Amino acid sequence: MPLDLQWDEDLSPWPQDPVVMADDHFTGQAPAFARTVAAAADWAREVTGSTCSILAGYSMGGLFALFAPTTAGSYDALVCASGSVWFPGFTDYMRDHAFLHRPRAIWLSLGDRETKVKNPVLQTTWSCMEELKAVFTQEDICCCLQQEKGNHFQDAAGRVARGILWSLEQL
Secondary structure (H helix, E strand, O other): OOOOOOHHHHHOOOEEOOOOOOOOOEEOOHHHHHHHHHHHHHHHHHHHOOOOOEEEEEOHHHHHHHHHHHOOOOOOEEEEEOOOOOOOOHHHHHHHOOOOOOOOEEEEEEEOOOOOOOOOOHHHHHHHHHHHHHHHHHOOOEEEEEEEOOOOOOOHHHHHHHHHHHHHHHO
């Protein structure tokens, strides 16, 4: 069955008024989508016999990669590349909600030009990343915060790949 992903709807953890664009449509469907992803990951582990899994995402997908394991699923490592951790209330949520199964490693990364924008909410992304790293480190999770070169739209695949490679080295 093909997956019809609705970016803002399926990856937002809770409903939120527009933040970046006037047509943002954050409806908070991430908990339901997290269950779908967890079921697919469980099936893949069963079919392949794999003993580990990494949940990785970019932008809103990076936000989802951190949020999903607080509601469904078990992952050994998480990759949040250029994640939308600026999402209102997200760092507080992560401070107050534990992972269902604690990952062994978390990779956070952000481009060095991503906070140099006019939107004051997006300007907080690096400080949100730093706060999340502190939260995860305090929870005894191996966590790396990497500053990449460029803005949000540069080298998405490379950023995710570097996070996955680092995660594999930690597992």
